[in-house]
Amino acid sequence: EAAARAADQEGKTCSYFACRKNDARILDMIIQVGGTDLVKDLRRSDSEGHTCAHWAAWRGNVEILARIIELAGPQVVLATDSEGKTCAHWAGDRGEFGTFDILLAAGGKQLATAADHKGKTCAHWAVQKGSVEALRKLIEVGGKEVATAVDKEGKTCAYWSVWMEDEASMEVLLAAAGKEAVMSADEEGKTCAHLAAERGATGMLRKLLAAGGKELATAADKWGCTCAHWA
Known part of the structure; x- marks a missing residue:
């Protein structure tokens, strides 16, 4: 039991490595040996704040996540690493959206609204990775706050929707938050309408102006x- 629960100098345990290596069989063996005291190890983080749940999410392993x-x-899924990222951020970064239900x-x-130290949420990742379904799930749980989240560079989900030229995700954002989803400006004062015009995304620009009206059309960077200057 002591061997199963031993941690190295960085706080990494056997269960940690089992999750990192995506090995549910080994994790179950460790759980059988470690008993109820192993719960503390499953919550433990290493020197960078990474937990077993972070690695299970990174690997997209729903079975291991369920066990954890x-x-x-x-509450284990709310733990953040040294960059403020939850295990859901890790899953989003990898495009492992199959983990989002659990x-x-x-x-x-x-969890749905959690932002890392750069202000980036799981919804930002969902749009960047092209997962409209993940975006819908996040909004269902987190509400309008998910659709209007702004990172520390001033970038919104709508910004990334325009960047990806993903009209489906834009429709989801507008349905959730309307005008509020598209009015924020980045560090240079550019709105997502500026970006759409600059990229020649005329269909997207029409959607944006229909939602944002005169205020968005006349917003200056x-x-x-x-x-209009960028078009």
Whole structure:
């Protein structure tokens, strides 16, 4: 039992390595040997704040995540690493959106709206990775706050929707938050309408202006340019 629970100098345990290596069989063996005390190890983080749940999410392993949540409790999915990222951020970064059902069931709105130290949420990742279904799930759990989230560079989900030229995700964002989803400006004062005009995404620009109206059409960046200047 002591060997199963031993941690190295960085706080990494046998269960940690089993999750990192995506080996559910080894994890089950460790759980059988370690008993109820192993719960503490499943919640433990290494020197960078990475937990077993982070690695299970990174690997997209729903089976391992289910075991971790069952034994360590739903709060385990809310743990953040040294960059402020939850296991859901890790899953989003990898495009492992198949984990979102179990993660959101455990973490709820707090997980759906969680932002890392750069202000990036799982919804930002969902749009960047082209998963409209994941975006819908996040909004269902987290509400309008998910659709209007702004990172520390001023980039919204709508910004990335325009960047990806993904009209389906834009429709989801507009349905959830309407005008609020598209009005934010980035560090240069550019709105997603500026970006759409600059990229020649005329269909997207029409959707944006229909939602944002005159206020969006006349919004100027730090150079005094509107989206018409960039078109």
